[in-house]
Amino acid sequence: MNRVSVGLLPVLAVILLALLGPLFAPHGITEPVTAPYALPGPGVPLGGDQLGRDVLSRLLAGGRDLLVASVAIAVVVTGIAAILGAVAALRPTLGMLVERTADILILLPVALGIMVIGVSWPGSGRIPVVVAAIVLGTPFAFRVAAAAAAPVAASGFVEVASAQGERTLSLVFREIVPNLRATLLTLLGLRFVEAVYVVTTASFLEVGTQPPTADWALMIRENADGTLLNPWAVLAPSLAIAVLAVSVNLAFDVLTPKARNRAVTQL
Amino acid sequence: MTTVLDVLDFSISTVDGLSLTRCDRLTAGKGCIIGVVGPSGSGKTTLLRGIAGALPNGPLTVRGSLAVLGKPVLALPANELRQFRREHVGFVGQDPASRLNPRMRIRHLLAEAAGGKQFSAQLILADVGLPATEELLRRKPGQLSGGQQRRVALARALVRRPDVLLLDEPTVGLDAALRKRLCGLLRDRAEEGTTILLACHDMPLIEELVDEVVDLGASAGVPEVLTDHRAPDAGGDEVLRVDGLSAWVDSRRRTPILHGVDLRLTSRGALAVVGVSGSGKTTLARAITGLHKYIEGRIALGEALMPLRVQRRGPAQRRRIQLIPQDPLGTLNPSRTVGATLSRPLRLYRKVSARELPIQITGLLDTVGLAEEFSERYPHELSGGQRQRVAIARALAADPDILICDEITSSLDASTTEDIMNVLGELRSRRDVALIVITHDIPLAIRHTGTTLVLEEGRVVRAGATSEVLGSSRPPSMARPSSG
Numbered sequence: 001m002n003r004v005s006v007g008l009l010p011v012l013a014v015i016l017l018a019l020l021g022p023l024f025a026p027h028g029i030t031e032p033v034t035a036p037y038a039l040p041g042p043g044v045p046l047g048g049d050q051l052g053r054d055v056l057s058r059l060l061a062g063g064r065d066l067l068v069a070s071v072a073i074a075v076v077v078t079g080i081a082a083i084l085g086a087v088a089a090l091r092p093t094l095g096m097l098v099e100r101t102a103d104i105l106i107l108l109p110v111a112l113g114i115m116v117i118g119v120s121w122p123g124s125g126r127i128p129v130v131v132a133a134i135v136l137g138t139p140f141a142f143r144v145a146a147a148a149a150a151p152v153a154a155s156g157f158v159e160v161a162s163a164q165g166e167r168t169l170s171l172v173f174r175e176i177v178p179n180l181r182a183t184l185l186t187l188l189g190l191r192f193v194e195a196v197y198v199v200t201t202a203s204f205l206e207v208g209t210q211p212p213t214a215d216w217a218l219m220i221r222e223n224a225d226g227t228l229l230n231p232w233a234v235l236a237p238s239l240a241i242a243v244l245a246v247s248v249n250l251a252f253d254v255l256t257p258k259a260r261n262r263a264v265t266q267l
Numbered sequence: 268m269t270t271v272l273d274v275l276d277f278s279i280s281t282v283d284g285l286s287l288t289r290c291d292r293l294t295a296g297k298g299c300i301i302g303v304v305g306p307s308g309s310g311k312t313t314l315l316r317g318i319a320g321a322l323p324n325g326p327l328t329v330r331g332s333l334a335v336l337g338k339p340v341l342a343l344p345a346n347e348l349r350q351f352r353r354e355h356v357g358f359v360g361q362d363p364a365s366r367l368n369p370r371m372r373i374r375h376l377l378a379e380a381a382g383g384k385q386f387s388a389q390l391i392l393a394d395v396g397l398p399a400t401e402e403l404l405r406r407k408p409g410q411l412s413g414g415q416q417r418r419v420a421l422a423r424a425l426v427r428r429p430d431v432l433l434l435d436e437p438t439v440g441l442d443a444a445l446r447k448r449l450c451g452l453l454r455d456r457a458e459e460g461t462t463i464l465l466a467c468h469d470m471p472l473i474e475e476l477v478d479e480v481v482d483l484g485a486s487a488g489v490p491e492v493l494t495d496h497r498a499p500d501a502g503g504d505e506v507l508r509v510d511g512l513s514a515w516v517d518s519r520r521r522t523p524i525l526h527g528v529d530l531r532l533t534s535r536g537a538l539a540v541v542g543v544s545g546s547g548k549t550t551l552a553r554a555i556t557g558l559h560k561y562i563e564g565r566i567a568l569g570e571a572l573m574p575l576r577v578q579r580r581g582p583a584q585r586r587r588i589q590l591i592p593q594d595p596l597g598t599l600n601p602s603r604t605v606g607a608t609l610s611r612p613l614r615l616y617r618k619v620s621a622r623e624l625p626i627q628i629t630g631l632l633d634t635v636g637l638a639e640e641f642s643e644r645y646p647h648e649l650s651g652g653q654r655q656r657v658a659i660a661r662a663l664a665a666d667p668d669i670l671i672c673d674e675i676t677s678s679l680d681a682s683t684t685e686d687i688m689n690v691l692g693e694l695r696s697r698r699d700v701a702l703i704v705i706t707h708d709i710p711l712a713i714r715h716t717g718t719t720l721v722l723e724e725g726r727v728v729r730a731g732a733t734s735e736v737l738g739s740s741r742p743p744s745m746a747r748p749s750s751g
Contacts, residue, residue, distance in 0.1 A: 157598060178603070
């Protein structure tokens, strides 16, 4: 087996488990089946939580929303950053404006931003958290993308394309973004981990996600009091979050092209 | 005499058996100058990198022996090798400008290379022919011209006074005067005891300077100049007229690059723009193409005045002037195939339908002497000469009246240069394309252009028929032809 498939295996397993997990859950997620904080036993391999619900079932059900929200945040943030970064490299005046705006947004603490947006958002659900994470995450990613795009924008083929009258958007999508592949894939991986962190923080603070939803971060918070009685109620969701973040980053590391198709040899 | 370099039956190949370089015997004592010659792809650069102990990454088979100052550099542990290189070896690669940290000022670039040793920035910069002013020391690499960057890179290699100096194509991008200065400098250093290895296409330099030549190729030889495109420019209509073109570095208009340049180009004509590095040649090309922002003056295409900025020009105006830029590595988009690169201008300007594209692309590749299969290749799979051919084909795809070639042959060997110039000559006679050839290669200008314009510090100092301007009474800065 080659390096790529070995690197991708863990993430595929985690994604499948998170997406299809609810189908395999032995019990309902709101159904008390054992004593509160009961230790693992027959029928409840990971024991019970604060209300005697099955930890395993809630673990299997609690990853999907987190995964979907985090992927959405990472993809949107990286996409916006790539486009804005390339535009900023091509049009310095506009770029300066975007950069100053980004500077201001970077000053806002993310947790505070989530709480403000989450609390003022009409209704509940994950949408406000996703919106907040995108708004507050994009400035960081923009900085990285703009820095990577600057040398590409100065190269000969971009000059020729603009002399041939290509529009800015065409320059962005045809000439610049394809050459940022390595940077953007790395950025996507980092933004995913950051998104997991933001979404779980929000759940932990009960912004967006309300009990009795099964959610890994919410599980940690709910069951924290009973850690000594049934450690699995807290350990299992914590490990799940860690494995998700690490395996996704590993996968992006494998997917990122090494600097092979560069004409410049390194010394 | 102590042996500084000792190479015996040395070869490097990939594990698939593709030979990267072969050198049967090379020995050099203290103060020797050795020329490494051979056609493109014969492994000159790889040999130099082997001597520096810096082979390309990846599994390689190395055979034979290679010792520098008695040390087997390729077998040294990493930290010893680093120290050895730091103390004894200076290396200037083919594209030295890209090795300069763009964020560091020239002063710090030199200090870093000196590695704590005392040195005089004034002396070292004077050695490579740069004015050692406070202002220059404060600049960053991006504020220097291509030729100046090369010289800073050279100064960095010289400043530590290494025992072994490895130079890969050191004269590329230098005009005749600087080349002469470099010659003298290398000779002085050799007399002081530095062993110098030159990988070079520049045969006159080799003949003039080196004690011994090592030929890595099967002696393909440099062909004689075959074709003469010194077609007279008379009779053509005026296609381009530039009056009083001035350009500045930025919008504040404090640092001028061009001062009131006038220029005429007739259809099917070829105009050479020559001048020392930093004289504003590239800015002139970019200004005519409409890419330089801070300019003033008038540019007329045929009868009609044209907007200065490319964004304000119409598609028909943009189509008629095409630029082939300087940087041989960045001229093609690395993530698109040759076919994709060529199809874009075909669709943009000529509205070629998807069905007809392959035929048109094959036709274009044929015009520049490349086979049909090249349309599937990526730029990193092409040699320097092939890349420039593709760049010419891309410019032709727009069906232009004027081609501006910015030093497109400066990193190519003599025979490839002739081939490329012949392709351009054909275009002049067959397709009625007028050429602006920016170069510092005086013989090339004499062979291939009808009129010449000499730039000095952004001013036209001489203009007229090439034979008169560059012929008998050359301006002092162009005193010596750079190849012949």
